[in-house]
Amino acid sequence: MKDVVRMGDAARGKDAGDDTFRDRLRVRILAACEAVLTAEGLDGLQARRIAQISDCSVGTLYNIFGDIDGLILQTNSRTLDELGRLLKAAARRSADGALEVRLNTLAIAYLDFATANQRRWRAVFEHRMAETATLPESYQEDRRQLLALIEHQLERAIADLEARSDAAHALFSAVHGIVMMSIDAKLGPFEPARCERQIRFLVGRVVAGLDRG
């Protein structure tokens, strides 16, 4: 009993310091993931390797992130965060423009981010979890914020909430599809100018079509 109490005390004592240590380690591990992801893509993200680079044990790594899916999700979450900040800045910059200008600014900012951070950006969409797994709330929140940014642009154009949500989903996925097919050279060699023309065609016609809707 005495031992248990003492262990409890020690654990509590360590907890205060551990939080900081754990936080620092967490940041170090995620930085390692980001570096490996940038250099090699999703295949490089293996627990043993990341633990080695971060100078911790695989057990500690799993203790912090749950499992390899958890680690990848947190890494992808940082990518979504960065993308989110970039898109918010683009939205602010074009806030006074017409709808077509605002949507094009967001879409081109998305193309630029994907082009400059191909492996990290790709990992967000390549990673598929076990079908039984649920996404952490923070990740779902990142996603909601990205879509909310597009929905916000559509407020005046589409009054119905569900229709507006559908439109935001459709526009994000459509632009994503154009960017991905272009960067992956699935329909021909990657030509950034051509990709940009395709985005502007799509956004331009959808906005013109909304005026008629």
Added chain:
Amino acid sequence: MKDVVRMGDAARGKDAGDDTFRDRLRVRILAACEAVLTAEGLDGLQARRIAQISDCSVGTLYNIFGDIDGLILQTNSRTLDELGRLLKAAARRSADGALEVRLNTLAIAYLDFATANQRRWRAVFEHRMAETATLPESYQEDRRQLLALIEHQLERAIADLEARSDAAHALFSAVHGIVMMSIDAKLGPFEPARCERQIRFLVGRVVAGLDRG
């Protein structure tokens, strides 16, 4: 010299029979690939395993398909072929309809094919070759035919050839993006009806916007 001649004769003699044997083996290997792909996805397509299922050596397999990329490309080519036949049938069925009806028919047929053949469909877009590799001409032709089918719908709406090609690329990639994000549940759980609404929104607004263009 005599030996060489005799070997040459034997080889020539074997050639005639070999073409048939080789063709049969080729079909058997591709059928094995398709089965493994359907059951397990791209990760299952390993040369040793496919050779074993097809009852041939890895050497023979490489002899026929060049390398694992060649094998995957030929398997994906069959998927594109099947998709192409399906889309052509959809185009025929709706040939007398308005542009919006024709494009929606193609897009929904694409969604249905992807939903029913998820792993094979995904493999076409997941597979990335070494950057130095070039796509075989037959594969490029499959791709051209898919895009030509969409371009054909746009003939009356967009006169300029380059603009029409851009539009066809953009529409295909956009619909692909919507289908992929939906099936991969990247923005929320997969709901076929919601995916279909997003496709119809996009196609509908683009066509309405073309009328204004």
